[in-house]
Amino acid sequence: MTDVVETETRISQPRPDGLRGFASDWASDQRTFKNVSWGKAMMWIFLLSDTFVFGCFLLAYMSARMSTTVPWPNPSEVFALNIGGTEVPLILIAIMTFVLISSSGTMAMAVNFGYRRDRRKTALLMLLTALFGATFVGMQAFEWTKLISEGVRPWGNPWGAPQFGSTFFMITGFHGTHVTIGVIFLLIIARKVWRGDFDTEKRGFFTSRKGHYEIVEITGLYWHFVDLVWVFIFAFFYLW
Amino acid sequence: MAHPATQPAAHTEHQEHPIKLYLVVWGLLFVLSLFSYMVDYIGLHGYLRWSLILLFMILKAGLIVAIFMHMAWERLALIYAILLPPVLVLVFVALMVSESHYVLLSRMTFFGTGP
Numbered sequence: 293m294t295d296v297v298e299t300e301t302r303i304s305q306p307r308p309d310g311l312r313g314f315a316s317d318w319a320s321d322q323r324t325f326k327n328v329s330w331g332k333a334m335m336w337i338f339l340l341s342d343t344f345v346f347g348c349f350l351l352a353y354m355s356a357r358m359s360t361t362v363p364w365p366n367p368s369e370v371f372a373l374n375i376g377g378t379e380v381p382l383i384l385i386a387i388m389t390f391v392l393i394s395s396s397g398t399m400a401m402a403v404n405f406g407y408r409r410d411r412r413k414t415a416l417l418m419l420l421t422a423l424f425g426a427t428f429v430g431m432q433a434f435e436w437t438k439l440i441s442e443g444v445r446p447w448g449n450p451w452g453a454p455q456f457g458s459t460f461f462m463i464t465g466f467h468g469t470h471v472t473i474g475v476i477f478l479l480i481i482a483r484k485v486w487r488g489d490f491d492t493e494k495r496g497f498f499t500s501r502k503g504h505y506e507i508v509e510i511t512g513l514y515w516h517f518v519d520l521v522w523v524f525i526f527a528f529f530y531l532w
Numbered sequence: 533m534a535h536p537a538t539q540p541a542a543h544t545e546h547q548e549h550p551i552k553l554y555l556v557v558w559g560l561l562f563v564l565s566l567f568s569y570m571v572d573y574i575g576l577h578g579y580l581r582w583s584l585i586l587l588f589m590i591l592k593a594g595l596i597v598a599i600f601m602h603m604a605w606e607r608l609a610l611i612y613a614i615l616l617p618p619v620l621v622l623v624f625v626a627l628m629v630s631e632s633h634y635v636l637l638s639r640m641t642f643f644g645t646g647p
Contacts, residue, residue, distance in 0.1 A: 313609070315551075336614050344618075359635035393562060397557075397558035404548075524593070531581075
């Protein structure tokens, strides 16, 4: 299968920067994102659409919380853990936050080593990222189990507004699903890196296009987005 | 991907950063997360709590998007295409705040349950 031939993707004269560059990029007759491959551009556009999905979830949560006549359960107490006889507020959520941020850090370094074509370090850092991600999902499963055993249901809970359960399961459930998909995505790409697919430009099984280290960066974009969503969930759902 | 021979060259212009940069950002994100956790741990309330939560959230999100996702080194065409549309969500927020007030008022008026 031959690669698609693109017409005039590189311009001979230097491209202008700033607003002038913005206008000329968008006004040009051909591709808008001049130095970005389609794989990367489409991942960004997917992430933009996912932003709206999570934005709508958080908006639904905001509307439910603002319009209820029953007091909202205090997340600081609901998510407290009893450690050594004292109730530590939100401690599990804080640890989950640190785990996810660490996974973002290792992913950023994996992307960097990918562009340096360091096969071993890239694969190991991606595996470490996947491990952090799996840890996060495991802690979330623990959190769900704890809350369900305490009587939280999508239609009610022992502490206040019944919408608390439905928004909690909806938002953290969707986020956890994203993390899980990310872990699977990371493992698949890490295996390809380890095998040297991107050094030999081996063609993909599904797309039959030549593999490049750029896919590590695209995977990284998705992974950082998952971390980004958690920043907003942490602020609005757990801390507010 | 359509032009494999030139692809790596096209991306080296902005992808070679020292590892130290990522470690520094990682550290900053840790500190900011710790700060936002401390807001809850110390037990701040009211507008001080909300503004601090928002401040730390925006700083963390900015660092992740700009450095980890390399948005700081992209061309404006991509930056605006991706970052401007989510700003419009704020209009949706304003709509829903107004709607929520109305729903709350209706509930208190017709179901007789004060907050």
